[in-house]
Structure formats: structure tokens, C-alpha cells
Amino acid sequence: MNQPDYDFLRKLLREKSGLDLSADKQYLIESRLLPLARKAGLAGIADLVQKLKDGSSALINQVVEAMTTNETFFFRDKVPFDHFREAIMPELLRARANRKSLRIWCAAGSTGQEPYSLAMCVKEMSAALSGWRIEILSTDLSQEVLEKSRAGLYSQFEVQRGLPIQLLVKYFKQVGELWQINPEIRAMVQHRQLNLLHDFSQLGTFDVIFCRNVLIYFDQDTKINIFGRLAKAMEPDGFLVLGAAETVVGLTEVFKPLTERRGLYRPNAAAPAKPAAGLSGLQKIASMAGR
The missing domain is CATH 3.40.50.150 (Vaccinia Virus protein VP39)
Structure with missing residues (x-):
């Protein structure tokens, strides 16, 4: 995966789900999104990115779901x-x-x-x-x-x-x-x-x-x-x-x-009443995200 494609996917995932991937997680994206690309009839990650840039909302949702970790089990951590x-x-x-x-x-x-x-x-x-x-x-x-x-x-x-x-x-x-x-x-x-x-x-x-x-x-x-x-x-x-x-x-x-x-x-009732950091940025993200 080339760097521009990875940067695009990192930005997309952060805007849509809050997922904040570090610069060294290409392997994680490839392992989760390559099967999705193949299922969609695409040759690889580059073609998937192009489809996403074209604005396929259904595919964007599938990418977000594929990248969201859903590991869980009953009475986890007890x-x-x-x-x-x-x-x-x-x-x-x-x-x-x-x-x-x-x-x-x-x-x-x-x-x-x-x-x-x-x-x-x-x-x-x-x-x-x-x-x-x-x-x-x-x-x-x-x-x-x-x-x-x-x-x-x-x-x-x-x-x-x-x-x-x-x-x-x-x-x-x-x-x-x-x-x-x-x-x-x-x-x-x-x-x-x-x-x-x-x-x-x-x-x-x-x-x-x-x-x-x-x-x-x-x-x-x-x-x-x-x-x-x-x-x-x-x-x-x-x-x-x-x-x-x-x-x-x-x-x-x-x-x-x-x-x-x-x-x-x-x-904490004693906490100072001040707005949480980053609110305006999140409001902007919310307006961009479809969900």
C-alpha cells in the first residue's frame, strides 16, 4: 500500500469512527480491508481507495465496520x-x-x-x-x-x-x-x-x-x-x-x-464547568460523517 492511500484511509477512519491509527498500522488495514476489496470485486487496496474517493457511502460503512474491533466475550475481565x-x-x-x-x-x-x-x-x-x-x-x-x-x-x-x-x-x-x-x-x-x-x-x-x-x-x-x-x-x-x-x-x-x-x-461534582476539549472539531467531524 502506498503512503497517500494509507494517509487517506487513516483520515477517513478518524472522521467516520474516531479510530486513530498510528503511522505503522498498514499491515492492520491490509489484513482487514483486502478481503473486503476482493469481495467487492476489486483487485486490491488501491482500487478500494479509488472507490471510496468516488463517494460510495455503502463501501465507506463497510470499511469502517471492517476496521472497528469487535472483540468481546461473556463476563469479559470478570x-x-x-x-x-x-x-x-x-x-x-x-x-x-x-x-x-x-x-x-x-x-x-x-x-x-x-x-x-x-x-x-x-x-x-x-x-x-x-x-x-x-x-x-x-x-x-x-x-x-x-x-x-x-x-x-x-x-x-x-x-x-x-x-x-x-x-x-x-x-x-x-x-x-x-x-x-x-x-x-x-x-x-x-x-x-x-x-x-x-x-x-x-x-x-x-x-x-x-x-x-x-x-x-x-x-x-x-x-x-x-x-x-x-x-x-x-x-x-x-x-x-x-x-x-x-x-x-x-x-x-x-x-x-x-x-x-x-x-x-x-x-465529580467539584469538577470545573468548562467545555470539553476538541468540541468544535468533533462537531465538524459529525457534520461530515454520515452516521
Whole structure:
């Protein structure tokens, strides 16, 4: 791949998805986009780039989806789900005792393993949640992975990654060589396509936001901007859950870490009220992006 083509793809991916590729990731683009080019009947990356320059919106979406990492599995990293059961839910059950409702957002829900893991946690707490309304929203940039999530169909390999056997037996049924999560759990999760670069204030406010393993792909200004908007989308006593390699420390003061709970953050009421960095740039990106 020549340098101008690589520079074009880097710029396109950053504008459309926030993906910030370093200068040495040509191999990654080639490994993911060459199969897409061949599938489209093109000889290689150069022809693919030319099609993209011609403005094929369908192909642009396919390129973004091919480059967006969708690696996920049930109860991934375990610790955040321990936090959810042991710290987040007990505190929110006390704090929301009058209204008896909770809203949970998985901001990069991918193929559904994370939101369904949370749904199973909630279901296991059903005795304490009698009469409560629990809403779980799963959003993702990729329509393709959202469709897989809605179907709730997983391979033997996928259900073996992190899913306790007792929950597999309890909440899944075998469909040929696949496993399907039962309708009751599927009905607990709503799905919506969303680009985190764009305004998401229309989603309302949440008590818990899981935003794991997605911000690591963004540049610093984009992270700061998204943190600022996540804080506005959260109840003042809510919880933010980030991935193990992610942090707000050194980036923003709108959230404060819970030192005894790794990866868990709460809104910081004492944070100075100032606009997040890079907002005008992101607004420009949003106007250019089709999604």
C-alpha cells in the first residue's frame, strides 16, 4: 500500500469512527480491508481507495465496520461484573428505592455479550428487584454486530469464553450447532446504532454506563470530549465502568476514580464547568460523517 492511500484511509477512519491509527498500522488495514476489496470485486487496496474517493457511502460503512474491533466475550475481565453485583447495584438499589427504576447503557455493545452478561446479572437479582423497571441499552457503530446481538445466537466457542456453565444451562437453548439466549433475556436489552463521535444527548440520562475497550482507539481530545458528554448523560450519583487499559486520570476531572474499585468511576461534582476539549472539531467531524 502506498503512503497517500494509507494517509487517506487513516483520515477517513478518524472522521467516520474516531479510530486513530498510528503511522505503522498498514499491515492492520491490509489484513482487514483486502478481503473486503476482493469481495467487492476489486483487485486490491488501491482500487478500494479509488472507490471510496468516488463517494460510495455503502463501501465507506463497510470499511469502517471492517476496521472497528469487535472483540468481546461473556463476563469479559470478570472484575467489572463483580463491581456491578457487589458495589453498583446494592448502592443504586438504596438510592433509587423510591422510583424503582434504573437505566444502564453499554456504549460499545458489539455482538451482545456485555449487555447480555449484565442482563443475566440483573435476572439473578430478580428477588431484590421485584417491581423494578430495569432498562439496558446497547449501542454500537456497526449495524452488523447489532443484528447479531439482537439474534442472541452464539457458537460453542463464543459461549465457552467467560460464560459459567450454570448460566449457559439456565439461559440458553441449543439451536443446531449454535446456542441462543432465551427470549426473556433478549427482551431485557434494547439496541440502537450510535456513533460516539456524534451527539447522544437524546438518549437521556443513565445510572450506569459501561464504556469499555473503545476509547483506547481515540486520540486525546476525542477522549476528553466523550468523557465530558458521558458525564452529562449520567445521574450525579451514577457509575462509569471503563476497560482495564482505560482511565480518566490525567485527561479530565469530570469523573473521579474509586480507588478501591479498579475501572470504576463516578461523576465529580467539584469538577470545573468548562467545555470539553476538541468540541468544535468533533462537531465538524459529525457534520461530515454520515452516521
